[in-house]
Amino acid sequence: GNSVTQMEGPVTLSEEAFLTINCTYTATGYPSLFWYVQYPGEGLQLLLKATKADDKGSNKGFEATYRKETTSFHLEKGSVQVSDSAVYFCALSDTGGYQKVTFGTGTKLQVIP
C-alpha cells in the first residue's frame, strides 16, 4: 500500500533560519504530492503541490521538488518567520479512480524570535 514518512518533530528554529522538512513516500503508481499546513486550532490548507516527477511546487516562499528517483518531496524555505509556526503534513494522492489521499504524521514547526 501507499505510505508517507515525515521527519519527526518538533522542529525549533530561530527567525530567518533555513527550513527543511523531509518527506519520503511509497506508492504503487505515479502519485501527486502535496504539502498541507495546519495552524493551531484550524483545519488543513494546501501549501503547495506537484503532479509529476521533477515538478517544483512553490508558495509563500516554500518550495518542494518531486524527486521520483529518491521518492522524496522535501519542504524547504530560505528564511522562516514566526508566522510559519504550524504543523506541516506531507501527502500523496495515487492514480486510479477515487482520489484517496495518504497523509504523513505531520511535523510541528516552532519559530522563535
Added chain:
Amino acid sequence: DGGITQSPKYLFRKEGQNVTLSCEQNLNHDAMYWYRQDPGQGLRLIYYSQIVNDFQKGDIAEGYSVSREKKESFPLTVTSAQKNPTAFYLCASSTGQGYYQETQYFGPGTRLLVL
C-alpha cells in the same frame, strides 16, 4: 466566500450517547470526506462520498455513520459503539472529478471530548 463550515467547534459526549457533527460546504464540490486526527498519527479516513446518496467506508469506519442527502451536507454520527471517540474531526471536500491532482479543502474541525 466559499468554504467549509463545521459545527460545533467543541462537542462533549456522555457514555452511551450518539452525537452528530455537522459539515456544510458551498464550493459546489461533489466529493466530501471525514477524517479523524489523533496526536502523532496524522489523518485517518473515516468515510467518503463521491456523490449524493452514496458513500463508502474509509480505513476506520467502525463506530461511525454518515449520510449524504444533499450535495452541500455530509454529517458524521459518532455512535456509542465507538469506544475511543476523543479526537479532532476534520471534514474536507474536493471537486470529485476523479483527478488525482485534486486539492482537498478542509473545514476548521470539531474537537470531540468524552465526559
